[in-house]
Amino acid sequence: MKTKYQAWIKEYAVFLIILIGYLCGTKQYSVSLFQTLVSQACIWIPACLGYMLIRMSGGINIAVGVQIIFEASLMLHLKLFYNLDLWQLILINVAAGALIGHVFCFMDYFLGARVEITGIALYMILEGLRAVMSPLDTAYKSHILYEWNNSSLIVINVVDFFLLAAVFLFLKYTLPGRRIWVVGRYEELVSSTGANVRGMKYPAYVIGCILIGISGCLLGFRTAIPTDYDHIAYTMYALATLAIGGSLNISHKNIIQKTIKGCLGLALVNGINYFMGMSAKASALVVGFIILIAGIMGKEE
């Protein structure tokens, strides 16, 4: 019985805490906390899903934060200096995500073991590009953000819902989707059967990077312009999401549920830190400890 309750708590504790916080707090406090939590989590969900897909397929370790911030900056840059429409911006961001996914896939194909180093180089380039684009006028920024912020929470929720549903359907009802975790776990075995291993990793890279790009889009909609060091924090948050959700080790089961749980859990931790008056650095410290503990306790499945 004990283990049954333990399993239940492990599975649903995050949701339970949020619900209790929402029901038991004063009205204003609980609503604002709830909104903050949901909006934070919603931004993270696509990126974490993408990251999880790439991890699951045994792909290279991607610094998610750099790509998110690059894409957010790209969107704002295009809006400010070229005044593109919203659908154009989204399309360009998705294309940029797909392009980055292709680049990674080809790097994995051609470079093999050296890919981690070149991955870092690519991220340096992305970061450099972002830095070139970043000097924006604060007035413009606040204007755009105000304009976009009016109705974005619902939009983000809807976008997230569709993305989650799409990824769920892809993983459950298509052969390439089902093969993603197989290639991550049994790469040598799959290659010995003569199947195209890189071809099986390809959808994970491309879809994963597109999802990370969409996350960058959402970040561009919602929050302030990222600073120079935010990409480190965001990369760490993606890792923390995997740790809290319970899929730090490659596992193919309940990936959607794990992602939602991880995102909400991370948002909860951040929210608690914020309400306790912690600085950003102290908050990062807490998140770092969570990753560390999860990494130590996580077993190879």
Added chain:
Amino acid sequence: MKQVLFRCRDLSIVNEKGERVVDLNLEILSGETIYLLGKKDAGREIFFEFLKGTVPEERGIVKFAERENTAFISEKDRIALMNRTQDAMTVMEFIYLFQKNTTAFLWKRRAFERKTDELLAELKLPFDHRKKISDLSPKERLLTDIARSLLYDARIILMEESFLGLTNEEKRQVTGIMEQIKKDRGIAFVINSDSVNFDTSFQGQCMVFGDTHTVIRKYGSDFAAMQKQYQSMMKPGLEYGNNPSKDAEIVLSMEYAPYGRTDFECLIKAGNILYLHEASDRNRMLLSKIFSGQTEHADITLKYKGKELPEYWSYHKETYPIVVMERIGMEGLYPNLSVSDNLLLPSYKKIASPGFRVPGKRIAETAKREWTKGRPISENIEKLTAREQMELQMESWLMLRPQVLVLLDPFWGMDEQLKNLLVEYLLRFKKMGCGILVISADSHYDAERISGRWFDEHCTGVGEFV
């Protein structure tokens, strides 16, 4: 009329290691079984790799009827898969997710289940698609693998050591099912194996790869004749490997071995490793005793660097840098002495002389400090771990700097880590120019592993057991 599935004429293949097949002519017809037998480095392995498609041909004419419909089944991969029991993958998922070439996009569960059940029924397997892959027996695993190959209409099925872990009864059942599939579907099997222990009811032709890197025998269905011939060819003996360095100095030689072989000559060269494979326990022990100078034989002459060794040379007043290790680990040490003394004892004969005192405590301590490099190691020999015991023994003999090292069954009863350690030490001996002779009846696995590590262009004496 049988269809030709594969045909090659004057085929030559070479890989990076220098293994080669030269001027090979072969036809694989539908409904046929081909056994690839013989020594691994004599071209068997590389030809199999070529059929798998991982090695290109050097020259020759090659024609596959359907290149893409060649399936490969490996025992090692399957065991690796089955050991991961936590995945709890079903048979249906295994068959469909590990497919080679498929154009399907959607996961049509019902259709897949139906097809899986049909395949399982064809292979006479008594379960359906829901069975967990981790619950299968070796025979069922093998047949499930064949089912996966049948799914995409494989025409040639390549199997690697696929009868491991099967009882004779199961082998008979599997071969019966395979015969049936061959008849029904016109499939050809190519089996890469290093043993002839498969069932004789399995009709087919055998290709045996010999020393000259060409196929030297091709048999029809006369299985008994093939087996006899094969065994006479593969009888135990000396193996020099592919690249013996001819100019290396012969440090020790033995002429005429005691077990009925005429003109037998065993040459141990400096900086080389030589395997002497002998299945009989008695003969192995006798050989070791002869090399170590503890016994004599009328017809055997031992020569060290061209000079004949005296009778019972190990008890002779003159010393020779020949070390024979019959026991490795705790049994090869002196249990009543301390660690320092054990470390120094083999060298006593060398460093102690009438002009000097017997080495004292200080030199033993210095030797120990040099060896341990600050590691805390107990002086009590019984408190050492197995690894430390082996290190101690090997270091003590390394200090002697022997010219010849003879080992008797070195890997017997060792775990993987100790084997690796021993291999590292043997490499150190080899590097200092010591000629090494390994007398062993080891399993194929060990020899393969070691030859893999010693197999380079400067290295000689790679042994390969069959």
